Amino acid sequence: MTGPIPNSSATPRTPRVATVGTASWDRLVAVDRYPSPGEQEIVRAEVSAPGGTATNTAVGLARLGARASVAAAIGDDAEGDSIRRGLEAAGVDTRWLLARAAARTNRATIVVSGEPSDRTMYWHPGAELVRGDPFDIAALFRHDVVVLDMADAPLRRFLVDLPAHTVPGARILGTLTYLADPALPDGLELALRHDVVVGRERDLLAVTGTWTLSDAAAALRFRMPGSNLRAALVTRGAAGCRIVTAEESWQIAAFEVPVVDPTGAGDAFVAGVAYGMAQRWAWPTVGRFANAAGALATRALGAQSSLPTLADVEEMLANGCERPA
Numbered sequence: 001m002t003g004p005i006p007n008s009s010a011t012p013r014t015p016r017v018a019t020v021g022t023a024s025w026d027r028l029v030a031v032d033r034y035p036s037p038g039e040q041e042i043v044r045a046e047v048s049a050p051g052g053t054a055t056n057t058a059v060g061l062a063r064l065g066a067r068a069s070v071a072a073a074i075g076d077d078a079e080g081d082s083i084r085r086g087l088e089a090a091g092v093d094t095r096w097l098l099a100r101a102a103a104r105t106n107r108a109t110i111v112v113s114g115e116p117s118d119r120t121m122y123w124h125p126g127a128e129l130v131r132g133d134p135f136d137i138a139a140l141f142r143h144d145v146v147v148l149d150m151a152d153a154p155l156r157r158f159l160v161d162l163p164a165h166t167v168p169g170a171r172i173l174g175t176l177t178y179l180a181d182p183a184l185p186d187g188l189e190l191a192l193r194h195d196v197v198v199g200r201e202r203d204l205l206a207v208t209g210t211w212t213l214s215d216a217a218a219a220l221r222f223r224m225p226g227s228n229l230r231a232a233l234v235t236r237g238a239a240g241c242r243i244v245t246a247e248e249s250w251q252i253a254a255f256e257v258p259v260v261d262p263t264g265a266g267d268a269f270v271a272g273v274a275y276g277m278a279q280r281w282a283w284p285t286v287g288r289f290a291n292a293a294g295a296l297a298t299r300a301l302g303a304q305s306s307l308p309t310l311a312d313v314e315e316m317l318a319n320g321c322e323r324p325a
């Protein structure tokens with residue numbers, strides 16, 4: 001597929017998107033390759049920076065020009081303060097950023113390798129948003145799209161059950177990361193209660209209990225009639241993405257990009273999908289836009305450092321440098 005985004009810059013509407021989920025503080029170290037156990041490797045670069053999926057996606061949306069709000073928990077520590085300042089500097093509404101007393105902010109230590117191009121994450125758990133934390137549900141569902149990406153399953157169950165009874169127009173995009181937890185008994189049932197799900201191929205296989213992408217697509221299609229779910233977008237790194245709806249399926253090629261660090265590419269992709277959903281673009285257009293946002297986010301060390309602007313994405317779409325399938 002080639003061609004510009006329909007009405008992207010001509011559209012008068014500014015998408016309004018809320019993300020609900022995880023904030024963290026990342027420490028990233030870049031190495032040429034992963035050492036064998038017990039061996040050592042030279043650190044080529046090191047960065048400490050804000051991360052966390054919900055906060056990365058909110059910043060990604062703000063860079064694209066959306067009105068973004070984030071609901072997440074931080075600790076009452078220096079990392080939490082830095083995350084808040086970073087979000088505010090990016091223009092994200094932090095009304096629902098909850099500083100939990102006497103708690104630490106989530107932290108991640110991420111080792112990024114050049115060859116293979118990959119990242120390995122060590123997670124230091126801290127404050128998470130949970131069911132019962134105060135935020136304004138009615139205002140949340142007044143956004144065009146609400147992105148759910150939280151660790152707390154009771155909060156996810158509560159939020160996916162609400163809109164049908166409160167704001168029927170609210171559209172919910174859910175990520176699969178936490179739904180793929182083998183200890184979660186109702187991961188697939190929860191996935192089906194979102195309008196759209198986005199996630200890595202291995203997470204979709206775990207959620208659907210299948211071994212191949214085509215079996216996973218068939219399992220979703222079997223359950224889509226009678227559920228809220230209209231589309232699943234499966235991220236596939238340098239292979240782009242696959243989109244599955246009840247009637248159709250598309251494989252959308254990734255863009256050629258010099259990859260420095262893939263951390264945050266998935267969050268940038270989610271931001272692109274939410275942006276496209278708010279504009280009500282056709283699915284292949286959404287997939288191509290999100291692929292460009294994901295590819296551009298790999299250009300620098302750190303999850304938020306290379307999140308693209310709308311102009312960056314439009315330039316990549318116009319140049320059309322897709323990788324061969």
Ligand code: ADP
Nearest residue numbers: 235236237238240254255265266269291294295
């Ligand atoms: P995650 O960051 O969640 O592991 P992926 O690595 O699949 O997710 O990346 C999300 C999206 O970002 C991909 O579907 C693709 O569009 C884009 N992307 C990621 N890595 C690359 C790459 N090496 N080249 C081009 N695009 C990429």
